[in-house]
Amino acid sequence: MRQAEQVTFGGSGLDRAAQLRDDAAGLADLWQGMDSRILLIWRGKPLCRIPGEDEGTLSVPAALAWVMSGHPLVSNLAADAVFLGRCESGLARFAVDISAWQPDNLDDTALGGFVDVSEQQHPDLPSDTGFAELRRIMAHLSREEAELAATARAVFGWHQSHGYCAKCGAKSDMAQAGWQRICPSCGAAHFPRTDPVVIMLITHGDAVLVGRSPGWPEGMYSLLAGFVEPGETLEAAVRRETDEETGIKVGAVSYLSSQPWPFPMSLMFGCAGEALTRDIDIDPNEIEDAIWVSRQDMMTVFEGVHPEIRKPRNGAIAHFLLQNWLADTLD
Known part of the structure; x- marks a missing residue:
């Protein structure tokens, strides 16, 4: 991209x-x-x-x-x-x-x-x-x-x-100008943590899949996202998270872009995925709702005139990926 x-x-x-x-x-x-x-x-x-x-x-x-x-x-x-x-x-x-x-x-x-x-x-x-x-x-x-x-x-x-040593439990000290913590008790070194998260631009034909979590402001939808599990590739995480949240099976997956997301310490991997079906079956323990939005309707969302869906937050990678999808500049 x-x-x-x-x-x-x-x-x-x-x-x-x-x-x-x-x-x-x-x-x-x-x-x-x-x-x-x-x-x-x-x-x-x-x-x-x-x-x-x-x-x-x-x-x-x-x-x-x-x-x-x-x-x-x-x-x-x-x-x-x-x-x-x-x-x-x-x-x-x-x-x-x-x-x-x-x-x-x-x-x-x-x-x-x-x-x-x-x-x-x-x-x-x-x-x-x-x-x-x-x-x-x-x-x-x-x-x-x-x-x-x-x-x-x-x-x-x-x-x-992470103020305490994960190995022995003693209070650790800042080192390397803030980029490390050293345990004075057992000598273990600890480094800043970054959690990998996939965020998925799932499309089927001329429509994109978006969902919302409980507690979000009314009308707020975004791309699906989830943490990558140990021993899992990005591609596998995209397919698993999409299936878990919406029941949608995903075929081809490709990487698009990444974004450091310091809330608190994630790295978002933006990926594109091709859905094999449009039949949505949400897991209410995962998300509150999921819908397909056509390209034309998403354009009205970005214009701020859609009657039901709010414009994605500017600055977030979801906004960035959707904006490039609309402009056909994902390649």
Whole structure:
């Protein structure tokens, strides 16, 4: 697929400079250097520049906000920072998690919604910055900043859920600039986890198969998806997941594109599959509904005028694959 790396979070050209992760002195110099910038993360939300009322109609943050290593919020946190790499301009990028901060009058109900539109502003940061949910802003960021934010969110999510050694149970320590955890008790090394997920563009003739999960907003449908099991190929996972969820048998399967999906730490493998039948028999334990949508109807979905189906979320690989299917640019 020629446009494969144009998917959100992919293909920015970020130099992760992995050779520096064991270079403590070199990283210290980078951290203190005038060319370094640090991204703050709070509960998975990156710090962003919040557009003001005089900046037009755009109400979604379209750029990350960065601080320097001398800022009081990070000046003593070099040991807890994740080294993200060097951006195209050569600037070193780090990330620091400040989730221990408790905002005043925090509304936890807003954080748990399907779409979190709340923004938290720290009193020690500029008034035009705030923490925003990455899923809400991902399609508005540059390709480089989207990859940096996704990387930071995924790595800190892994640290949060893997703070103890899986071998002996002792508390482990961050190492390799955030890209490893070492157990001081048994010496076991642990590395960031990535869960493979297949997401399937299943077609039959001029129609595509979409489904919805319980609890989704009314009218929201997307491509079917599921985790790859141990010992399973991507092709086998596509056929198994489609059959389990909808009873549809799939023949030929091909790979299209991938997307890092840091919610919390997945890698989505976009695949195309040719259905052998249109007879749907859903498993209610898997999904709530599944339907075939014609190409013409999907065009009205993307135009936002379909009477029953909402437009897919921009930035997600489902939107990317469907958009390319409609444009006949999957090859």
